[in-house]
Amino acid sequence: MTDIETELRVRRIENGTVIDHITSGKALIVLKILGLPDSSHGVVSVLINSHGVYGKKDVVKIENRELKAREVDRIALIAPNATINIIRNFNVTHKNKVRIPSFVEGVVECINPNCISNSNEPITSKFNVNTEDEYLKLRCFYCGRVISENIAENLL
Numbered sequence: 001m002t003d004i005e006t007e008l009r010v011r012r013i014e015n016g017t018v019i020d021h022i023t024s025g026k027a028l029i030v031l032k033i034l035g036l037p038d039s040s041h042g043v044v045s046v047l048i049n050s051h052g053v054y055g056k057k058d059v060v061k062i063e064n065r066e067l068k069a070r071e072v073d074r075i076a077l078i079a080p081n082a083t084i085n086i087i088r089n090f091n092v093t094h095k096n097k098v099r100i101p102s103f104v105e106g107v108v109e110c111i112n113p114n115c116i117s118n119s120n121e122p123i124t125s126k127f128n129v130n131t132e133d134e135y136l137k138l139r140c141f142y143c144g145r146v147i148s149e150n151i152a153e154n155l156l
Helices: 003-007 027-033 069-078
Strands: 016-023 044-052 055-063 083-088 091-097 103-105 126-130 137-140
Touching: 016 027, 016 069, 027 044, 027 055, 027 069
Parallel strands: none
Antiparallel strands: 016 055, 016 083, 044 055, 083 091, 103 126, 126 137
């Protein structure tokens, strides 16, 4: 057996998406964002606490699926250093680092139960995203409430 065979833990995919450099311990949240596992998309591979060049990370491989922009925006909120790799015919054809959006709509629920976005009104939640501090902060467009912790728990 060669060194490559002993190191290979997850097989290569022919077509699909590899989400790399996910913050360690967040892969299961990424799966939830993507509505996985879902038998209609084929094989999904998850590496949790994999050792990379920059320390521990998680990796998600999804065969026969490419992500939508809304899904990437949601992933960026919980894994701001993630990289999205599009695989076609066993080769990486596109590699993009996620970008934290400056504004999100219909992605996160406001933590203020009295916010108009949590009422029966036909209003979509909207947040301004602040990345200037050490931690990501979301400010509700309607009531001004800030979410800075447990953003994943408030994803729609």
